[in-house]
Amino acid sequence: MRGELTAKGKxxxxxxxxxxxxxxxxxxxxxxxxxxxxxxxxxxxxxxxHYFPSxxxxxxxxxxxxxADRVLEDQQPYLGCLDxxxxxxxxxxxxxxxxxxxxDRCPLGSLFLQVGRSTPGARAIVIELMxxxxxxxxxxxxxxxxxxxxxxxxxxxxxxxxxxxxxxxxVSILLSTGQSTxxxxxxxxxxxxxxxxxxxxx
Amino acid sequence: MRGELTAKGKxxxxxxxxxxxxxxxxxxxxxxxxxxxxxxxxxxxxxxxHYFPSxxxxxxxxxxxxxADRVLEDQQPYLGCLDxxxxxxxxxxxxxxxxxxxxDRCPLGSLFLQVGRSTPGARAIVIELMxxxxxxxxxxxxxxxxxxxxxxxxxxxxxxxxxxxxxxxxVSILLSTGQSTxxxxxxxxxxxxxxxxxxxxx
DNA sequence: AATACAATGGACTGGACGGTCCATTTTTGA
DNA sequence: TCAAAAATGGACCGTCCAGTCCATTGTATT
Numbered sequence: 001m002r003g004e005l006t007a008k009g010k011x012x013x014x015x016x017x018x019x020x021x022x023x024x025x026x027x028x029x030x031x032x033x034x035x036x037x038x039x040x041x042x043x044x045x046x047x048x049x050h051y052f053p054s055x056x057x058x059x060x061x062x063x064x065x066x067x068a069d070r071v072l073e074d075q076q077p078y079l080g081c082l083d084x085x086x087x088x089x090x091x092x093x094x095x096x097x098x099x100x101x102x103x104d105r106c107p108l109g110s111l112f113l114q115v116g117r118s119t120p121g122a123r124a125i126v127i128e129l130m131x132x133x134x135x136x137x138x139x140x141x142x143x144x145x146x147x148x149x150x151x152x153x154x155x156x157x158x159x160x161x162x163x164x165x166x167x168x169x170x171v172s173i174l175l176s177t178g179q180s181t182x183x184x185x186x187x188x189x190x191x192x193x194x195x196x197x198x199x200x201x202x
Numbered sequence: 203m204r205g206e207l208t209a210k211g212k213x214x215x216x217x218x219x220x221x222x223x224x225x226x227x228x229x230x231x232x233x234x235x236x237x238x239x240x241x242x243x244x245x246x247x248x249x250x251x252h253y254f255p256s257x258x259x260x261x262x263x264x265x266x267x268x269x270a271d272r273v274l275e276d277q278q279p280y281l282g283c284l285d286x287x288x289x290x291x292x293x294x295x296x297x298x299x300x301x302x303x304x305x306d307r308c309p310l311g312s313l314f315l316q317v318g319r320s321t322p323g324a325r326a327i328v329i330e331l332m333x334x335x336x337x338x339x340x341x342x343x344x345x346x347x348x349x350x351x352x353x354x355x356x357x358x359x360x361x362x363x364x365x366x367x368x369x370x371x372x373v374s375i376l377l378s379t380g381q382s383t384x385x386x387x388x389x390x391x392x393x394x395x396x397x398x399x400x401x402x403x404x
Numbered sequence: 405a406a407t408a409c410a411a412t413g414g415a416c417t418g419g420a421c422g423g424t425c426c427a428t429t430t431t432t433g434a
Numbered sequence: 435t436c437a438a439a440a441a442t443g444g445a446c447c448g449t450c451c452a453g454t455c456c457a458t459t460g461t462a463t464t
Contacts, residue, residue: 006431006440030232030316033421044443049423056422110315112378113308114232126378162391165384166364169371176314176328182367189364193395208410208461235451246413251453258452 013051016041021063021107029060029110060115061122067107068129072136074098082140083147085195091140092187099171099183106175134164141194154197163190215253218243223265223309231262231312262317263324269309270331274338276300284342285349287397293342294389301373301385308377336366343396356399365392 005013019041023032034048034056052058072079075098078091108126115122138160144150167190170183207215221243225234236250236258254260274281277300280293310328317324340362346352369392372385 004440008431009441012441028315028318034423035421045423046425046444047442050441104318106315109311109374109378113230113312113315123379130375130379130384158387158391161384161387162368165371165375165388166368167371168374168384169367169369169388172311172370172374173332173367176311176318177325177332182332182363182370185360185363186367186371189360189395193391193398196395196398206410210461211411214411236453237451246411247453248414248455249412252411 009051012043012047016043016048016051016059017062017066020059021066024060024063024111025105025107028105029114057115057119060111061119061125064108064111064115064122064125067111068125071108071129072132079136079140081143082137083143085144085149085191088140088191088194092191095167095187096180096184099174100180104175104178106171109172109175130164134160137163144194150194150197159194159197163194166190211253214245214249218245218250218253218261219264219268222261223268226262226265226313227307227309230307231316259317259321262313263321263327266310266313266317266324266327269313270327273310273331274334281338281342283345284339285345287346287351287393290342290393290396294393297369297389298382298386301376302382306377306380308373311374311377332366336362339365346396352396352399361396361399365396368392 016037020032020037023036023040026032027036034045037043037059038045038048048059049055052062075091075094078087078094082088082091108129112122112126134157138156141150141154141156141159145152145154145156166186167183170180170186173182174180218239222234222239225238225242229238236247239245239261240247240250250261251257254264277293277296280289280296284290284293310331314324314328336359340358343352343356343358343361347354347356347358368388369385372382372388375384376382
């Protein structure tokens with residue numbers, strides 16, 4: 001199956017994944033049906049099962065991977081060069097903008113509650129996303145250390161982990177309440193605490 | 203309907219809610235059926251619709267309220283008396299313990315992705331929970347101010363919001379990856395930053 | 405005791421939806 | 435050019451499951 005995809009086949013497959021992602025964002029995972037996806041992507045049911053032989057769950061996992069890849073891409077190029085406090089602020093703005101635009105739709109979150117424990121590979125997608133995200137933040141902190149703006153004895157990984165958690169929490173509160181105040185607080189306070197760690201004598 | 207519940211009726215109703223909560227925790231919202239709940243609570247389908255006339259969603263909302271009430275209860279009495287750094291540490295331990303025990307089951311999170319936007323009252327439950335939680339944290343910070351352990355010029359609400367976001371994020375990462383390291387980092391770093399805010403000259 | 409109403413039991417239904425199957429068309433590669 | 439394999443179309447099926455309906459049992463109140 002996997003190596004034998006024609007060029008035409010590949011485009012159809014990705015059309016399905018992208019269309020499915022759109023449908024899931026609009027209708028939510030729970031209420032999106034294969035028929036919705038067929039309608040959106042102009043495909044037939046046999047095509048769906050041709051490209052995703054083990055059915056809906058396999059398609060959902062593919063969509064999850066697709067969405068996961070977008071999360072970090074959307075934060076570039078800012079996330080990739082956190083080497084000055086101005087860069088950190090710009091990145092902050094992009095994150096807030098992205099998630100405020102997304103509103104109360106969480107493609108990844110809902111996907112994993114649906115597919116989550118049933119499909120083994122699903123969790124791996126989230127774990128990899130979190131690792132890459134945290135590593136980017138850690139790289140930013142190290143860049144600030146290298147620039148002499150942060151002390152070397154900082155526990156970089158722990159700070160990155162805490163910051164990532166704060167962002168995730170801000171997003172999840174945004175998802176469930178519709179308000180971005182917590183995301184803003186998390187980012188502003190997180191960056192402020194990071195800066196403060198530079199001068200504190202503790 | 204609502205005032206006309208016999209004593210017997212009330213006990214049956216709460217038996218349904220509690221049993222349904224247990225079923226949802228075990229099987230997940232997506233795959234839990236009314237038949238599962240009937241089996242667990244030794245009730246018939248007519249009883250379910252007798253006590254929750256508008257059907258499954260109404261029952262799910264009731265379960266959500268039930269679970270939401272438990273969230274803060276489980277953190278007591280520690281959350282209620284954050285008046286020393288030792289108290290903060292004890293509260294930290296309880297939160298970690300609770301969520302590590304809960305593992306990757308999130309009764310509330312999944313409930314809202316299921317019922318969320320369809321039911322109007324659902325979101326209100328989460329919002330109220332978040333408000334009460336944040337207010338408890340804010341009260342703790344103010345208590346520390348009153349005790350002279352934190353400066354008065356602290357932005358209490360923002361700190362409480364950021365801390366709440368960090369916790370939520372730690373929990374949601376725990377849910378999706380199965381690891382509690384981020385929750386621990388969020389709490390430890392959050393409390394440490396709070397303490398540091400006491401001596402920083404910024 | 406009688407009546408009214410709440411509580412319970414359980415059969416039945418209607419539709420939604422994932423998945424299967426086979427026929428047909430298109431592309432590939434020798 | 436011509437088979438072999440991939441891509442597509444779409445009818446069909448089986449099951450699951452929320453919700454309905456009516457009959458029966460229990461329980462207050464007068």
